[in-house]
Amino acid sequence: MRKASGSEGLPTTDGLPSHPVWMPLASLAWEGKVRQRGVGSSSTPQHRSSSQRLSSSQRLSSSQRLSSSQVSPPLSVSPPLSVSPPLRSLLLSASLLLSGLSSSQRLSSSQVSPPLSMAAAVSKEGLVIPLIDYAKFVDGTPSERAATADSILKGFQTAGFIYLKNHSIPADVLAHTFARSADFFDQPLDDKLKLGWTTAAANRGYSSPGREKVTQLKDGKDVDNLRNAAPDLKESYEMGRDSNAQFANPWPGEEGKLKGFRADMKDFFDRCKSMHQEVMRAIGLGMGLGEDFFNTFVDVGDNTLRLLHYPAVKADVFRINPGQVRAGEHSDYGSITLLFQDSRGGLQVKSPTGHFVDATPIEGTVVVNAGDLLARWSNDTIKSTVHRVVEPPQKEGVEYPPRYSIAYFCNPNFACHIETLPGTYASEAEKKYEGINSGQYLIQRLTATY
Numbered sequence: 001m002r003k004a005s006g007s008e009g010l011p012t013t014d015g016l017p018s019h020p021v022w023m024p025l026a027s028l029a030w031e032g033k034v035r036q037r038g039v040g041s042s043s044t045p046q047h048r049s050s051s052q053r054l055s056s057s058q059r060l061s062s063s064q065r066l067s068s069s070q071v072s073p074p075l076s077v078s079p080p081l082s083v084s085p086p087l088r089s090l091l092l093s094a095s096l097l098l099s100g101l102s103s104s105q106r107l108s109s110s111q112v113s114p115p116l117s118m119a120a121a122v123s124k125e126g127l128v129i130p131l132i133d134y135a136k137f138v139d140g141t142p143s144e145r146a147a148t149a150d151s152i153l154k155g156f157q158t159a160g161f162i163y164l165k166n167h168s169i170p171a172d173v174l175a176h177t178f179a180r181s182a183d184f185f186d187q188p189l190d191d192k193l194k195l196g197w198t199t200a201a202a203n204r205g206y207s208s209p210g211r212e213k214v215t216q217l218k219d220g221k222d223v224d225n226l227r228n229a230a231p232d233l234k235e236s237y238e239m240g241r242d243s244n245a246q247f248a249n250p251w252p253g254e255e256g257k258l259k260g261f262r263a264d265m266k267d268f269f270d271r272c273k274s275m276h277q278e279v280m281r282a283i284g285l286g287m288g289l290g291e292d293f294f295n296t297f298v299d300v301g302d303n304t305l306r307l308l309h310y311p312a313v314k315a316d317v318f319r320i321n322p323g324q325v326r327a328g329e330h331s332d333y334g335s336i337t338l339l340f341q342d343s344r345g346g347l348q349v350k351s352p353t354g355h356f357v358d359a360t361p362i363e364g365t366v367v368v369n370a371g372d373l374l375a376r377w378s379n380d381t382i383k384s385t386v387h388r389v390v391e392p393p394q395k396e397g398v399e400y401p402p403r404y405s406i407a408y409f410c411n412p413n414f415a416c417h418i419e420t421l422p423g424t425y426a427s428e429a430e431k432k433y434e435g436i437n438s439g440q441y442l443i444q445r446l447t448a449t450y
């Protein structure tokens, strides 16, 4: 990860690599930048006030990070500090001074309480995926909200993945949507094929097993070779924004079990759309951009709801072909993905050491991962981490039961131009990517995988 000059060499107080958005010092520099460059397209009172709000909330959240690491044992999400204790306390004091808080404020009771939302859902091979209490962002006090936004951002910066509990999608809605998904895939294959996925631009419809080969390979021929060797053992059905005049969703007929299917999916789509907007508010707050920063980038809902079904499969399929997986390794393309999985297991995330680690289902949680476009947008300060779905961890029996999951792929509005986010580079030379149109980027990526 590149560091912006000005914070080089300074560790953060919790031991993660230094990054401008975590440093009070950098936040002051950033405020200067806002004034100088009129970032946030400018000068509307709304933008000015959100950058002002940002400075106070950032000071607050930095102080919470300091106090929690001072008063309680470090939690597993933080690698150990590499600085000596005296240097560390010097740095802490310097940061507190810069944050403008007195020592009495530092020791206030709200700060001595246990750290918010910092348990790990996964911790193996250097991959630490935090388990975060999302309600503390949505309904919490301003300081809980700021601390949770920090945890969310930090999870994306270090693992690229987070688990959220107490999230915004009610359990009964989720259970109902999973049941509807099973009804959908229960249809005869011929009926599903009539709803076939057509083009990357539309990105809607049904894909039969083997149709899509998600992979990191960029060359279409390589993708074809891989698909023929070991096609993914899955089928999927994708829906886009229903209000899109250019591309209609190929909805199934509403007879029998599928009565009300369209309304249910639209309801679920809208709930997930809101959650995307909310998580982007957390990222904006965590990055010091202000929680409104992303609003106009994510208000259209150019997202994709994908129902996934991994049919029951004989266990020896995985023995006969050791390369066989349920879904090949890949990263997602957009801003973030909300991933709801059933209890079967099989999802794995690639660790920094190059090993695939189980992202075990935790009831009541949603897995959220950052996509390639958000990584690019953030100048790679946020990670889009490779993942895949393999045979379930329980290896007993001759046949594995089916697995269902629901992925909601979020994107910046397709009309948006994506330019490196302010605060993620210190000079033009540090920008790693050209600006790009969101919709075109997605089409390019999808074209390579179908």
Ligand SMILES: O=C(O)CCC(=O)C(=O)O
Binding pocket: 306, 308, 327, 332, 339, 341, 347, 387, 388, 389, 405, 406, 407
């Ligand atoms: O089914 C899963 O758990 C993962 C699906 C996935 O990663 C994808 O469709 O992009």
Ligand SMILES: [Fe+2]
Binding pocket: 330, 331, 332, 337, 387
């Ligand atoms: Fe994925």
